Amino acid sequence: MKPKFLLTVFTAFIVVCTSNAQDFRLGKVSLQELKEKVHPKDSSAVAAVLFEKAENKLVYNQENGFEIELVVRARIKIYKKGGYDLANKTLRYYLVNNSREKVSFSEVATYNLVDGKIEKTKLKSDGEFDEVINKYWGQKKIVMPNVKEGSVIEYEYVLHSPNIGNPRDWYFQSDIPVNYSEYINSIPEYFVYNTNLKGFISPKVTVEKHNKSLRIDSKVRVSEAGFSATRTNFSSEDIPYTETRTTYLVENMPAIKEESFVNNIRNYTTSLEQELSMTQFPNSMPKMYSTNWDAVVKTIYDYEDFGLELNKTGYFEEDLNQILKGITSVEEKIAVIFTFVKTKVKWNGYHGYSCEEGVRKAYKTGVGNVADINLMLTAMLRYSELNANPVLLSTRSNGISFFPNRTAFNYVISAVETDKGLILMDATEKYSVPNVLPLRDLNWSGRLIRKNGSSEDVDLMPKVNSKEFANVALDVDNHGVINGKVKLYHANHEALRFRQNHIVTNKDAYLESLENKNNNIEINDYVRENELDLAKPIIENYTFKDTKTAEIINNKIYLSPLIFFSLRENPFKQEVREYPVDFGYPIQEKYSITLKIPEGYEVESLPKAMTVDGGENIGMYKFVIGNNNGVIQIVSTSDIYSPIVTPEYYQVLKDFFQKSIEKQNEKIVLKKI
Numbered sequence: 145m146k147p148k149f150l151l152t153v154f155t156a157f158i159v160v161c162t163s164n165a166q167d168f169r170l171g172k173v174s175l176q177e178l179k180e181k182v183h184p185k186d187s188s189a190v191a192a193v194l195f196e197k198a199e200n201k202l203v204y205n206q207e208n209g210f211e212i213e214l215v216v217r218a219r220i221k222i223y224k225k226g227g228y229d230l231a232n233k234t235l236r237y238y239l240v241n242n243s244r245e246k247v248s249f250s251e252v253a254t255y256n257l258v259d260g261k262i263e264k265t266k267l268k269s270d271g272e273f274d275e276v277i278n279k280y281w282g283q284k285k286i287v288m289p290n291v292k293e294g295s296v297i298e299y300e301y302v303l304h305s306p307n308i309g310n311p312r313d314w315y316f317q318s319d320i321p322v323n324y325s326e327y328i329n330s331i332p333e334y335f336v337y338n339t340n341l342k343g344f345i346s347p348k349v350t351v352e353k354h355n356k357s358l359r360i361d362s363k364v365r366v367s368e369a370g371f372s373a374t375r376t377n378f379s380s381e382d383i384p385y386t387e388t389r390t391t392y393l394v395e396n397m398p399a400i401k402e403e404s405f406v407n408n409i410r411n412y413t414t415s416l417e418q419e420l421s422m423t424q425f426p427n428s429m430p431k432m433y434s435t436n437w438d439a440v441v442k443t444i445y446d447y448e449d450f451g452l453e454l455n456k457t458g459y460f461e462e463d464l465n466q467i468l469k470g471i472t473s474v475e476e477k478i479a480v481i482f483t484f485v486k487t488k489v490k491w492n493g494y495h496g497y498s499c500e501e502g503v504r505k506a507y508k509t510g511v512g513n514v515a516d517i518n519l520m521l522t523a524m525l526r527y528s529e530l531n532a533n534p535v536l537l538s539t540r541s542n543g544i545s546f547f548p549n550r551t552a553f554n555y556v557i558s559a560v561e562t563d564k565g566l567i568l569m570d571a572t573e574k575y576s577v578p579n580v581l582p583l584r585d586l587n588w589s590g591r592l593i594r595k596n597g598s599s600e601d602v603d604l605m606p607k608v609n610s611k612e613f614a615n616v617a618l619d620v621d622n623h624g625v626i627n628g629k630v631k632l633y634h635a636n637h638e639a640l641r642f643r644q645n646h647i648v649t650n651k652d653a654y655l656e657s658l659e660n661k662n663n664n665i666e667i668n669d670y671v672r673e674n675e676l677d678l679a680k681p682i683i684e685n686y687t688f689k690d691t692k693t694a695e696i697i698n699n700k701i702y703l704s705p706l707i708f709f710s711l712r713e714n715p716f717k718q719e720v721r722e723y724p725v726d727f728g729y730p731i732q733e734k735y736s737i738t739l740k741i742p743e744g745y746e747v748e749s750l751p752k753a754m755t756v757d758g759g760e761n762i763g764m765y766k767f768v769i770g771n772n773n774g775v776i777q778i779v780s781t782s783d784i785y786s787p788i789v790t791p792e793y794y795q796v797l798k799d800f801f802q803k804s805i806e807k808q809n810e811k812i813v814l815k816k817i
């Protein structure tokens with residue numbers, strides 16, 4: 145499931161220096177903290193975590209056995225208005241049956257400096273909210289009172305969870321600086337957890353052993369000797385055990401910075417992930433919990449709100465029989481069914497591989513979550529005698545999991561196995577077509593589950609280039625004014641992206657943004673083709689007038705060969721890249737331009753043709769130019785072969801873009817005859 149390079153990267157840690165542990169206590173905000181105007185190591189920071197301390201332990205109670213108790217205390221400094229969002233804390237909790245979790249906040253307050261004195265404002269009841277997200281999840285939210293620039297906020301929360309198999313992940317690093325972050329994990333000897341540290345900065349780890357005991361109370365009904373009456377005997381037993389206390393500590397953690405083309409920054413953030421591997425209680429055999437992906441997906445398939453929903457067909461059979469009349473080919477069946485589901489049921493925005501309303505109700509009401517829609521699609525494809533199966537995946541926002549477990553997935557799509565390979569579909573996206581998944585789905589790999597219980601990895605990353613082609617005809621007059629005509633094609637994922645972003649946009653607003661983006665050109669005669677014909681590229685046609693791109697100096701006209709279509713700066717500015725570059729999908733951009741030389745001018749110089757070969761891990765850039773009877777012809781083609789470029793090829797990629805950009809911005813020089 146996980147890419148091999150991540151395993152290598154995540155073990156290459158840099159140890160940060162730590163100092164002696166400090167006594168951080170809520171309610172002890174200092175004048176120095178309130179007076180601080182900027183973060184001492186990052187003046188751009190809008191806020192900072194002054195300290196954050198978590199204690200995760202397994203506690204025993206007579207009724208439920210061992211449960212997780214997570215206690216978190218935090219103090220945050222707000223430097224600028226951009227940090228006000230940090231004054232709101234939201235915590236999700238699971239709602240279902242015996243797995244129901246409980247969350248409580250306490251010690252919530254905002255501190256400000258008023259006339260040289262510390263003013264404390266406590267959270268009132270109207271600043272705390274408890275919301276139901278769906279039937280699986282709820283969330284508690286606090287909105288801190290009286291927050292200003294310079295405020296310090298504090299809070300404590302406690303999470304009680306019976307879900308001991310997967311403790312909450314802990315993030316030492318954030319998008320703001322973290323001065324101090326400590327995670328203490330206390331585990332009785334009966335439990336063994338797999339632990340994984342992610343990121344490029346390693347916490348300091350200390351391990352201690354402590355002798356503990358738990359008390360088990362019991363009662364037994366016994367008969368009195370020689371009498372029919374009974375009495376109850378109460379007894380207690382203290383059972384000794386060893387607890388392993390592991391402390392993870394980091395100090396002076398820099399803010400993790402977003403970089404260009406990163407799918408999910410949390411994949412590379414310094415954090416801790418755990419999974420229950422084994423239990424062994426006194427006088428009992430060991431019980432193994434660590435498993436493999438096959439076992440995980442089989443468990444999911446057997447859920448009532450997954451496999452049973454997938455097997456339901458009666459609610460759609462009559463309608464489907466009507467729309468499939470006369471259709472025999474695999475491709476036509478797929479296209480018709482896919483379109484039918486997309487138009488029949490609207491996505492409610494909720495992720496998940498478990499049906500929320502159930503396929504019958506979703507079909508009837510026309511609204512459903514991801515599972516309602518895509519399990520329905522799979523069932524219809526199977527009913528039409530296609531080899532269709534669901535594919536579990538983790539969206540880009542959900543990240544990548546290191547352990548085989550049910551929470552590794554948060555989404556499901558549909559796949560049809562054919563002689564030519566898999567055809568992947570996601571009917572939640574109304575502008576998608578088969579094998580063109582929305583960007584949220586393109587997260588490395590998923591897991592296909594067949595009826596017989598077998599499963600296999602599915603590569604989700606597109607193999608076919610998405611394309612953006614432009615045919616451009618230009619006329620330049622002797623004043624340097626450029627008049628042109630453009631025909632611009634968007635295909636595959638580029639077409640999906642365009643439709644998602646612009647079909648519902650007011651055309652006047654879109655044209656204004658297009659003019660502003662392209663050096664304030666003046667656009668006229670704008671026409672769009674194939675807006676809703678999803679099988680075809682979307683095409684834009686327009687004419688334009690450009691008075692700014694060309695420059696006239698000493699009777700010479702200077703202009704870039706790609707005019708305003710050229711890239712101006714390299715998106716890759718870092719000297720060293722720690723994260724993969726994620727383009728989402730392979731792409732080809734091609735511009736074919738004809739430029740008519742104005743009367744009274746001739747070519748003095750042209751940029752030279754050039755090819756930049758980035759190799760199979762990057763791509764190819766070709767620039768061709770020539771002058772034929774007063775018409776300059778230019779073809780610029782950029783191919784990015786791989787949707788993912790690993791960090792070891794970053795410098796090659798950076799140089800590839802730099803050379804391409806420099807070539808695109810060289811000047812054509814026309815001189816007056």
